[in-house]
Amino acid sequence: MQFIDLKSQYTALKPEIDAALQRVLEHGQYIMGPEVAQLEGKLAEFVGVPHCITVASGTEALLIALMALGVRAGDEVITSPFTFAATAEVIALLGAVPVFVDVEPDTCNLNAALIEAAITPRTKAIMPVSLYGQVADMAEINAIAARHQLPVIEDAAQSFGASYQSGRSCGLSTFGATSFFPSKPLGCYGDGGALFTADAALAQVAREIRVHGQSARYTHTRVGVGGRMDTLQCAVVLAKLPRFEWELARRAALGARYAALLAELNVRLLAVRPDRNCVWGQYTVFVEERERVQAALKDAGIPTAVHYPRPLHQQAAYAAFAPAGGCPVAERVAQDVMSLPMSPDLREADQDRVVAALAAAVGHRV
Missing domain, CATH: 3.90.1150.10 (Aspartate Aminotransferase, domain 1)
Known part of the structure; x- marks a missing residue:
């Protein structure tokens, strides 16, 4: 028995996946090929937000979100201690401080009732994790964030497709960040991820950051990363x-x-x-x-x-x-x-x- 049965999924989708990969091999645009924009459009529509930015991994999605929001050394980001290391890793990589707030005993998600007490003048963002596939208490978290004029990043690596009140995971806050790691609810055949936002200015910043901070070729307007999602991986997700x-x-x-x-x-x-x-x-x-x-x-x-x-x-x-x-x-x-x-x-x-x-x-x- 497989813990996660990816073989059966591939068998069911083999003609579609094989054809999608073959199209990429034939046109040869392995970086930022047409499948990238196609996937971004379909995912944005699915989530219900105007902007989707595909990226190299779920970790990269979180990192780019923090960078786009201007998180720097010495800033604090409130998050969960009960999650994969990437959640805190990206905060620490920027020289910022992960401020761990305890979780709920029955959902294992961030306990919204404990967040406000952890906010200080150095708090720059709140990053709840939608663990095991269930969205955290985003209404309460967003209300706290609004009172303190803080952005919220939903770490939705495990919850893509989940519903919350009248919305979907990834479309509930300033940024939603997800992963297309093969074992995730919607997975590719390697690393991949995406960022979602309703803010056009933040979306543009995130797009520039993912291509080494370029607003045009060889025009570097900000510090960025090599954070693109490969065309082949986008093709796999499109087929799925x-x-x-x-x-x-x-x-x-x-x-x-x-x-x-x-x-x-x-x-x-x-x-x-x-x-x-x-x-x-x-x-x-x-x-x-x-x-x-x-x-x-x-x-x-x-x-x-x-x-x-x-x-x-x-x-x-x-x-x-x-x-x-x-x-x-x-x-x-x-x-x-x-x-x-x-x-x-x-x-x-x-x-x-x-x-x-x-x-x-x-x-x-x-």
């Missing part, structure tokens, strides 16, 4: 887009089925708030004695993963930014989270195998 709505519906159905099957087991499920959905970038549960449970599942041929075993403020690279008193909720959930196989092409029979093995490992509720 027509199937994406089906995949989102399939993720929702499999997520609901997991919840029903796991209801009687000694595991705690991730909460999904009623004003949003979850695209299940990972299907994550909370279990006690995780190492023992993972070993039992491995013996049964069931792959699992942990996203994430240690919060960032407890990692050596970011320990200098640890808040006084730590982030106790993040520290606690890091001990219990475990992700189960999930992808649109997961078969119900395999899902049943996962649940049966997990039931044997953890037992039923008392």
Whole structure:
């Protein structure tokens, strides 16, 4: 069994993907070819914002967003400690300070109620993470940001396609940043990502930054990076887009089925708030004695993963930014989270195998 079944997805889309790649090979515009603008237009329409800027990776998307907003050395950016390192990495790379605010115990997303107390005169932005495929409390976060005249960057690497109130992930704040890493809800066959914004001026700045700060060829108006998404990778995502709505519906159905099957087991499920959905970038549960449970599942041929075993403020690279008193909720959930196989092409029979093995490992509720 595959943890994420990319082979079945490719089999289903093989004619479209092969043809898309062949078109790029024939026209030979491997950098900023026509597929780049085509993809940007379709993604912007999907999210519901005027501007999409494809970039080299989800990490690059976050970095370019921060650069476009003018984040510099000494500035502070409020974010979650319970996320992949890239979230804090891009802040530190600019010489800024990641200010870690604890998470909610049932969603593992940034706790909006704790943000305002962390704001100082040096705060330059707020960067919530839409973890596991569920958007964070963006209405509350945006309201706090508006009171303090701060921009918000949604780290939506795991939540592309998710809905929140009347909008979609990536279209809910100053910038939305996502990843097209192969395992993400919408993935390419390498690295790729995108930025979304409704602000035309910020979009132009981001476009210049991704091509070494050029406003025209060899006209460098600002410091930038080599942050373009390859034409071949854009072609892959274009080929996948027509199937994406089906995949989102399939993720929702499999997520609901997991919840029903796991209801009687000694595991705690991730909460999904009623004003949003979850695209299940990972299907994550909370279990006690995780190492023992993972070993039992491995013996049964069931792959699992942990996203994430240690919060960032407890990692050596970011320990200098640890808040006084730590982030106790993040520290606690890091001990219990475990992700189960999930992808649109997961078969119900395999899902049943996962649940049966997990039931044997953890037992039923008392």
